[in-house]
Each structure stands twice: as C-alpha cells, then as structure tokens.
Amino acid sequence: MEKPERRDFNKVWSLERRLSVCCPSLALYVVKAVVFIAQFVLPTNCLKEFPCEEVVRLFFECLWVLDGGKMISLDGVGILGGGGGGGGGGLICLKRRDLGRSHGVCFLKWRYGRPLCAKPVEDESVPVPISAAELSRVAGNAEALERGRWNRESNALPRQLSATDLVAPSQGLNIRVAYQGLPGAFSEAAALKAYPLCETVPCEEFDVTFKAVEMSVVDRAVLPIENSSDGSIHRNYDLLLSHRLHIIGEVQLAINHCLMALPGVKKEGIKRALAQCEFKLSKLEVIQQNMHDTAGAAQIIASDNLRDAGAIASVQAAEIYGLNILETGMQDLSDNVTRFLILAREPIIPGTDRPFKTSIVFTLNEGPGVLFKALAVFSLRNISLTKIESRPQQKRPLKVVTDSNHGTAKYFDYLFYIDFEASMIEPRAQNALAHLQEFATFLHVLGSYPKDTSKCFSQEKL
Numbered sequence: 001m002e003k004p005e006r007r008d009f010n011k012v013w014s015l016e017r018r019l020s021v022c023c024p025s026l027a028l029y030v031v032k033a034v035v036f037i038a039q040f041v042l043p044t045n046c047l048k049e050f051p052c053e054e055v056v057r058l059f060f061e062c063l064w065v066l067d068g069g070k071m072i073s074l075d076g077v078g079i080l081g082g083g084g085g086g087g088g089g090g091l092i093c094l095k096r097r098d099l100g101r102s103h104g105v106c107f108l109k110w111r112y113g114r115p116l117c118a119k120p121v122e123d124e125s126v127p128v129p130i131s132a133a134e135l136s137r138v139a140g141n142a143e144a145l146e147r148g149r150w151n152r153e154s155n156a157l158p159r160q161l162s163a164t165d166l167v168a169p170s171q172g173l174n175i176r177v178a179y180q181g182l183p184g185a186f187s188e189a190a191a192l193k194a195y196p197l198c199e200t201v202p203c204e205e206f207d208v209t210f211k212a213v214e215m216s217v218v219d220r221a222v223l224p225i226e227n228s229s230d231g232s233i234h235r236n237y238d239l240l241l242s243h244r245l246h247i248i249g250e251v252q253l254a255i256n257h258c259l260m261a262l263p264g265v266k267k268e269g270i271k272r273a274l275a276q277c278e279f280k281l282s283k284l285e286v287i288q289q290n291m292h293d294t295a296g297a298a299q300i301i302a303s304d305n306l307r308d309a310g311a312i313a314s315v316q317a318a319e320i321y322g323l324n325i326l327e328t329g330m331q332d333l334s335d336n337v338t339r340f341l342i343l344a345r346e347p348i349i350p351g352t353d354r355p356f357k358t359s360i361v362f363t364l365n366e367g368p369g370v371l372f373k374a375l376a377v378f379s380l381r382n383i384s385l386t387k388i389e390s391r392p393q394q395k396r397p398l399k400v401v402t403d404s405n406h407g408t409a410k411y412f413d414y415l416f417y418i419d420f421e422a423s424m425i426e427p428r429a430q431n432a433l434a435h436l437q438e439f440a441t442f443l444h445v446l447g448s449y450p451k452d453t454s455k456c457f458s459q460e461k462l
C-alpha cells in the first residue's frame with residue numbers, strides 16, 4: 001500500500017486552521033472526527049516514515065489552537081497512528097488510553113512508555129515566569145502604546161503612512177545609513193546619492209561604520225573604496241574581509257575639493273590646511289595636516305576659530321560650518337571620482353535586468369602561473385574585470401614554500417580582490433567561480449550588486 005505523504009498532514013492542518021478561524025468549535029469537532037477515523041483507516045506502521053513527534057505536536061497544537069489556548073479535554077481524541085500491534089518501536093499507536101494527563105499537564109506517551117510530547121499544557125495555578133527578553137518586549141509595547149496615545153494638549157498622533165511612504169523605500173525613506181566623518185563629508189554626499197531620503201549617521205572611524213551595520217544600529221553603510229587619482233582605500237578592503245557584511249551597491253561621486261577658511265581670512269593668511277591637492281597646495285606653501293575627514297577639518301577651523309588655517313572640504317561643509325570658499329576645484333585632476341560601496345547585513349538577490357557587478361576575494365597557492373590561471377577563468381567566459389587589488393594576508397603575511405630546485409623560500413602571502421562585470425545569477429559567473437574554486441585556497445563572494453551607471457555629478461549638482 002502507498003504510504004501517505006507528509007504533506008497530507010499539512011493539508012489537514014491548514015484546513016483546520018482555516019476552519020478554526022471561521023468556526024472554532026465546529027473545527028474542533030471536525031479535527032477530532034478526522035483523527036478518530038484516521039486511526040482506524042491508516043495502515044499499521046504508516047507513520048513509521050514520519051517524524052512522529054512532529055506529527056503529534058502538530059495535532060496537539062491544532063487542538064490547542066482550536067480550543068482557544070484553554071485546557072482541552074483529550075477524551076475521545078486519538079492521535080494518528082496504526083494499530084497497537086505494530087512492531088519496530090517508535091510511535092505506533094497513540095489512542096485515548098495512551099494520553100496521559102496529570103495536574104493540568106498533558107503529555108503523550110510512546111507506546112513503550114517513553115514520554116514523547118510535545119507541547120505541555122502548564123497548570124494554570126502555577127504562574128509561569130516571564131523571561132527578561134519577554135519583559136523588555138512587553139515594556140517596549142507599553143511604551144509604544146503610550147507613545148501612540150492621543151495627547152490632548154499637543155493634539156499629536158503618530159503620522160499615518162501614506163501611499164508615498166510605500167513607494168519611497170528605494171529612495172531610502174526610513175533607512176539609516178552610516179558613513180565615516182562629520183556632516184558635510186563626501187561620504188555623506190555619497191550616502192545621499194544612493195538613498196536621497198535616508199537618515200545619515202556619522203561615525204568616527206571606518207570600522208565603527210561597519211560595526212554599526214552589524215549591530216543593527218543602522219541599516220546600511222557607505223564607505224569609500226577607491227579614488228580615481230589616489231587609488232584604493234586599503235583600510236576598507238581589509239575591513240571588508242574582517243566583517244561579514246555584503247556589498248549591495250556602489251556609488252560613484254565626483255569630488256570637488258574646495259579650499260575654505262573663516263570669513264575674512266585670505267588665502268595668503270593660511271598656514272595649515274588639509275592636504276589632498278598637492279599641486280595647488282604646494283603653490284600656497286602651507287603646512288599640511290591630515291585629518292580624519294574633510295568635514296572634520298572644516299569643523300575644527302570653525303570651532304577653534306583658527307584664523308591662520310584653511311580646510312579642504314566640500315561645498316556643503318563650508319555651508320554647515322559657516323566658512324568662506326576661497327577656491328573650488330582644488331584637486332589636481334579635474335576628473336576626480338571616488339567609488340563608494342554600499343554595505344548591508346543581508347545580500348540582495350542579483351538580477352540581470354540591469355548591469356551587475358560581483359566582488360570576490362580569494363587566495364592562491366604559490367606556483368607557476370596560478371594568478372594567470374585565476375584571471376583566465378573570467379576571460380574564458382568573456383567576463384570583464386573592472387578592478388584587481390592585492391592585500392597582504394595580515395594574519396599570515398609570509399608563507400614558506402619548499403621547492404626541490406631552489407630549496408625553501410619565504411613569499412608574501414596575498415589576498416586578491418576582484419570586481420567583475422557579471423551578475424551571480426548568470427551561469428557564466430557561477431561557472432567562472434566554480435572553476436576558480438578548483439585551485440583557489442579560499443574564495444568568498446563579497447556581493448553581487450547593480451553597477452552605478454549614473455553620471456558623476458559634482459557636489460553642487462547633487
């Protein structure tokens with residue numbers, strides 16, 4: 001005889017749930033009837049294929065739900081099973097006589113006397129302690145209730161969601177995005193380019209920005225990864241590996257560095273300035289001092305009232321900290337673009353509806369042509385690489401290789417970061433990575449995300 005499939009039980013279960021919504025007591029009787037009949041109809045041992053405890057739990061929960069969570073009488077209710085004569089152990093028969101009940105705690109027994117079940121029903125006279133987690137949840141609810149209550153004086157109620165709130169998430173409404181620096185930093189502008197309606201959250205350091213996402217203090221982080229004239233921001237490559245966040249997007253931003261100072265201060269009066277713009281600053285003959293971020297430099301000029309100093313920062317920073325712009329376009333190369341990564345706790349589902357990029361990191365064994373082989377897995381499948389970066393393996397910077405011809409040698413051990421132009425959903429990308437995995441000693445996909453194909457507007461045009 002064909003064995004019943006497990007989903008049959010799910011069908012009964014979902015039917016009962018539906019019934020319980022429209023008519024709880026009718027549903028209770030129906031489930032009792034189904035169960036009662038089933039114990040005679042189903043063949044002996046038919047449940048051997050099922051995870052018995054789950055079946056019992058399922059039905060017990062069903063009855064429990066139907067009875068509105070109150071103590072239910074199990075009299076007359078059998079739990080699905082074959083006849084009592086079935087051998088082989090396990091849950092063979094759980095008829096009425098097998099259902100134990102004492103002090104309000106119901107439990108179901110194995111045929112051989114082993115307690116089985118399931119969801120015990122606690123004695124109503126014994127108070128159940130609420131866990132700390134539950135307490136805080138309850139406390140939170142009470143507070144939320146309080147917040148939601150109408151206040152006669154202020155006549156204020158929480159704002160209702162409107163249809164625009166539902167279409168705006170891609171614009172970042174209600175999304176908190178962390179960046180390194182102070183308000184007015186280029187990274188903040190990048191966050192706003194990605195999510196125009198987001199709430200930006202300034203962070204002191206790059207790794208604080210990563211942690212803020214990991215700890216769910218914010219939803220996203222936007223971090224600079226490379227600049228067209230200055231190259232890679234190595235710190236962020238290293239942090240990408242030490243934190244398990246996912247790259248879900250990228251933003252390219254044109255960087256227009258402005259020289260700014262307190263109102264009334266002239267260029268000639270500046271003795272110190274943040275240096276990123278070597279050529280023009282060398283003409284000014286100033287002492288250069290690096291700061292954490294450009295906006296931070298502007299903020300110090302303003303807060304410390306430094307009349308002999310200037311800062312290189314954005315137009316927004318000048319506005320925020322009340323500084324005068326003495327010169328714009330301080331960067332050596334007029335086309336000065338920084339690429340930022342958008343990071344999140346969860347990856348996005350890659351698509352093919354628009355150009356996608358994938359970022360990976362891997363390590364290789366020492367040997368002739370291994371890096372060449374690694375890169376070939378992409379060219380063989382017509383996949384373009386847009387970036388390759390190598391970083392020393394900080395935990396194991398040197399590896400010892402023994403070669404029969406040349407003896408033992410020590411090599412730098414590298415991590416290779418590659419960005420390639422394909423979505424992880426494409427078979428060619430999956431095949432390339434499967435191929436790479438054959439000889440890579442470590443391979444990790446950092447993210448597959450839409451390529452930023454927008455024009456790089458300068459700060460003022462954002």
Ligand SMILES: O=C(O)C(=O)C[C@]1(C(=O)O)C=C[C@@H](O)C=C1
Nearest residue numbers: 185186187224255293294295338
């Ligand atoms: O200092 C800022 O405003 C930043 O956002 C940081 C940062 C960087 O460190 O790369 C970002 C983009 C610019 O190229 C310059 C500085």
